[in-house]
Amino acid sequence: MSDPQRCPVIHFDHHSTEHAKDHVAIYRKLREEAPVAWTEAHAGYWVLSSYQAVFEASRDDDLFSSGRHDEYGGHGLSVTIPKAPTAFHIPIELDPPEFRPYRKAVNQVTSPAAVDRLDGTIKHYVTGFIDTIIEKGEADLAVVAGVPAAVTIDWLGLDPAQYRQYVDAMHTLVSAAPDSPEYRHAAETAVPWVSRTVREHIAHRREHPADDGTTHFINAEVDGRRMTDDEIYSILELVISGGVGTTASLVTQSLVWLYRNPDQRQRLIDDPAMVDVAVEEFLRVFSPTQALARTVMRDADFHGCPVRKGDRALLSWASANRDAAQFDNPDDVDITRWPNRHVAFGLGIHRCAGSHLGKAMAREMIRQVLARMGDYVVDLNNVVTYPDQGTNAGYHTIPVTFTPGERLLGDTPLFPDHYTRSGA
Numbered sequence: 001m002s003d004p005q006r007c008p009v010i011h012f013d014h015h016s017t018e019h020a021k022d023h024v025a026i027y028r029k030l031r032e033e034a035p036v037a038w039t040e041a042h043a044g045y046w047v048l049s050s051y052q053a054v055f056e057a058s059r060d061d062d063l064f065s066s067g068r069h070d071e072y073g074g075h076g077l078s079v080t081i082p083k084a085p086t087a088f089h090i091p092i093e094l095d096p097p098e099f100r101p102y103r104k105a106v107n108q109v110t111s112p113a114a115v116d117r118l119d120g121t122i123k124h125y126v127t128g129f130i131d132t133i134i135e136k137g138e139a140d141l142a143v144v145a146g147v148p149a150a151v152t153i154d155w156l157g158l159d160p161a162q163y164r165q166y167v168d169a170m171h172t173l174v175s176a177a178p179d180s181p182e183y184r185h186a187a188e189t190a191v192p193w194v195s196r197t198v199r200e201h202i203a204h205r206r207e208h209p210a211d212d213g214t215t216h217f218i219n220a221e222v223d224g225r226r227m228t229d230d231e232i233y234s235i236l237e238l239v240i241s242g243g244v245g246t247t248a249s250l251v252t253q254s255l256v257w258l259y260r261n262p263d264q265r266q267r268l269i270d271d272p273a274m275v276d277v278a279v280e281e282f283l284r285v286f287s288p289t290q291a292l293a294r295t296v297m298r299d300a301d302f303h304g305c306p307v308r309k310g311d312r313a314l315l316s317w318a319s320a321n322r323d324a325a326q327f328d329n330p331d332d333v334d335i336t337r338w339p340n341r342h343v344a345f346g347l348g349i350h351r352c353a354g355s356h357l358g359k360a361m362a363r364e365m366i367r368q369v370l371a372r373m374g375d376y377v378v379d380l381n382n383v384v385t386y387p388d389q390g391t392n393a394g395y396h397t398i399p400v401t402f403t404p405g406e407r408l409l410g411d412t413p414l415f416p417d418h419y420t421r422s423g424a
């Protein structure tokens with residue numbers, strides 16, 4: 001039964017098949033008719049779809065908390081609805097002031113300068129993943145989506161050859177339908193594997209420091225002290241979860257769109273420098289992280305709606321990114337759009353810590369695919385999208401044919417043996 005205190009009440013479930021089929025149209029209608037509204041799905045939550053509402057909520061941490069509040073029902077990741085069964089994630093599940101020193105520690109290894117230092121690693125994996133398909137002339141182009149996972153796992157000093165297992169855990173939790181067999185496998189088997197493996201790695205790195213992200217967090221100071229294993233694990237699991245799926249989602253959607261728009265694809269092939277600006281537009285229209293949640297901390301009026309302490313609220317970055325009040329012709333994809341103040345990385349203090357890394361990987365992936373296999377033809381009848389597009393949107397499978405090319409890595413192995421080299 002709907003609660004008369006909460007209005008307007010809409011029929012909406014971002015995890016439904018209906019939503020996966022046409023979330024762009026569903027959000028457009030919501031923005032026009034009820035930019036802040038209540039749905040009874042998943043025990044009830046507010047849906048914020050206008051740019052202004054999303055902007056205000058994500059900048060008001062006192063009213064809309066990103067923190068984990070198990071006292072308001074359900075245990076699990078506070079920024080998803082329903083809550084995903086993951087470990088406590090730092091810094092996203094902390095509010096200020098506790099949040100700040102942890103975010104500072106994360107920023108030190110995700111700044112533009114730090115990402116520049118990963119340039120060689122990014123190029124290596126993009127080259128190597130394309131090498132695995134380039135000679136055949138037909139492939140699943142979604143293979144390149146392994147790049148962000150391999151880069152992230154390598155950067156943390158974990159074994160990059162196991163990248164797929166991290167994807168199966170962290171990415172599946174946000175892209176498979178809740179209660180599907182894949183989701184259950186992720187929650188019951190794959191995530192516990194990640195937990196064991198990463199915790200062992202932290203213990204190992206305490207004894208055998210190396211030049212990697214994990215060692216950085218072991219040495220980082222928070223309020224004048226070193227972090228515990230639990231705190232470091234909380235950060236690493238979030239970084240893995242942020243790193244493995246989002247950029248893959250961005251690149252797979254961009255590559256399919258470029259196939260559907262051959263004149264735009266040709267522009268980027270002719271002038272690869274345009275890819276930087278095009279990626280901003282792809283972030284806006286595809287919004288890889290579609291929507292994340294907050295918890296309301298006190299009774300208040302928000303955009304004329306009576307939000308109450310303990311209510312959950314979904315902030316749709318995807319919908320804000322297509323709000324005509326903010327963007328001219330929001331449904332047109334203009335690869336030269338500039339300035340482009342999209343909110344695909346969120347807004348406010350929790351704005352994505354990995355935005356520079358995500359963009360650096362996406363640019364290199366798109367540039368190399370266009371340079372090395374730019375005539376790819378997508379079998380549109382057999383592409384497979386994520387079954388659930390509510391939190392992350394993208395493609396699992398993109399069958400393509402293209403003119404075969406040469407491998408470029410030569411004898412260099414795709415997965416360098418970092419882990420054993422540094423003392424395992």
Ligand code: HEM
Nearest residue numbers: 091092242243246247288289292345346350352353354358
């Ligand atoms: C295209 C790629 C990416 C997209 C679209 C994206 C999207 C987002 C969004 C929307 C948020 C805000 C969450 C909120 O306010 O609730 C966020 C936070 C975050 N992202 Fe990303 N992300 C991407 C890549 C990455 C990568 C590669 C990493 C790995 C370093 C990463 C790590 C994080 C972290 C640690 C946070 C939490 C920041 C905090 O709470 O202060 N992301 N991301």
